[in-house]
Amino acid sequence: MKRRIVVSLVFILAVGLCAGLVWFNFFKDKMIKDFFANMKAPPQVISSAKVETKTWNPAVSAIGTARAANGVELSFEIQGIVKEIKFKANQEVRKGEVLVQLDDAVERADLTDVQAAVKVAESNFERAKTLSARGYGTEANFDQASAAQAAARSRLARLEATIEQKALKAPFSGIIGIPRIDIGQYLQPGTVIASFQDLSSMKVDFTVPEQEASKIKLGQEVRVGVADNDLRFAGRVTGKDPRVDPKTRLVSVQGIVEANKDGAILPGQFLHVEAVLPAEPNVVTIPQTAVITSLYGDYVYTIEPEDKGGQKVDVAKQVFVKLGRRRGGTVEILSGVEPGQQVVASGQNKLQAGSTVKINNTIDLTKVDATKLATGE
Structure with missing residues (x-):
């Protein structure tokens, strides 16, 4: 009899223990669900910017x-042998300075002969002119002397021009580059x-x-x-x-x-x-960093105050916008947001519609050089 009572008690205790374990597991799961259901996500730290109207400088x-404005590749228009190079690379030169001199010894030797011929022709012309004025000379002699003088002067001008062409001068003031010739070189x-x-x-x-x-x-x-x-x-x-x-x-x-x-x-x-182009006033703008591009269009997160559990909090709301021109880190907004609203300027990758946010503008990322951000400076 006692043995049956002991077995019954053991059985009752085992059933009670199993029932207690089952109840504890159900209670634990319920408490965990209630905990996560009532747990509030911490606000996401973001930086903000205000939608503003600015004067747009398109x-x-x-x-x-x-x-x-003045630039040439210098060259000679006459052949000859380089006698002297009077410049160095990257030298500043004035207009009219001689840069390269070709050998002109033959032309200068001929110059004396031609100058003498000009003097003889001029003397003959003056004599023919005097005789013609006094009536002793014929018109044919006068014309012949005049033509001889013109021809002599033409030969002198041609020779002087040839000598002038053998000296390459700077056509304007500027900086000359690396010389591409050598002394003694024959130039075409x-x-x-x-x-x-x-x-x-x-x-x-x-x-x-x-x-x-x-x-x-x-x-x-x-x-x-x-x-x-x-x-x-x-x-x-x-x-x-x-x-x-x-x-x-x-x-x-x-x-x-x-x-x-x-x-x-x-x-x-x-x-x-x-x-x-002429400036345009009252253009609605936001920083380009505030815009997110998706398959469904461009959108921003606006920051709106809400009452949650008796507390005032800032909530991110997704708003699609129509963009206009971009310039200097700023984008024109044609529709979607109004001046005075606040938008999330950075930290959007942590957000979804309805997320609670905390604004921290100690660093204005809209004014930080992207190159410095990439290099960590």
Whole structure:
């Protein structure tokens, strides 16, 4: 009898223990679910920017090539042997300075003979003129003396011109490049001596699409630089082709930069160009970093205050926007947001619609150089 009672008690205790374990597991799962269901996600730290109206400074952007306002490849128009090279590479020279002298010994030797012939011809002409005036000379003799004088002077002018051509002079003030000849070398007409450039002012050749051609006017301001974010040189439009290239659908434009300080722009250099257009007031803008592009369109996260559990919190709301022009890290907004609203400028990768956010603008990422961010500076 006692044994049956002991077995019954053990059985009851085992059943109770199993029931307790089952109940504990159900209780534990319920508490975990309730915990996560009631747990609030911490707010995501982001930086914000305000939707603003600004004066927009539009421009027609293009890629150009620099060309010296005065620049040539120096050469002789007459053959001869190089006698003297009077310049060094990168030397500044004045207009009229002799740069290269060809051997002109033969021409100078002939010069004395021709000058003497001119004097004889002039004397004969004066004598014939006097005799003709007194009635002693014939008209034929006078004409013959006049023709002889003209021919002698012509030979002298031709010889002097030949001597002048044997001395290569600077056609304008500028900087000469590396000499491409040697002393004693025989030169044919057209042989390039050196590159000669006036770097004080530079022409800029660029092209614009046919749709933008009507916006380009003579005298219009242009900004030029070797980088698209550093257009430090100011110039003006000096010419525009009156036709569209049928192959490229582009219009050729030429500008000039009058002040090329320290020769910063070199002929042949690749340049970024902007033709400045009239300013436009009251354009709605936001930083480009605030815009997210997706398959469904461009959108931003606006920051809206909400009441959650009796507390005022900032919530991110997804708003699709229509974009306009972009310039200098700023984008024009045609529709979607209004001036005065706040948008998320950075930290969007952590957000989804309805996320609670915390604003931290100690570092304005919209004004940080992207190059420095990439390098960690």
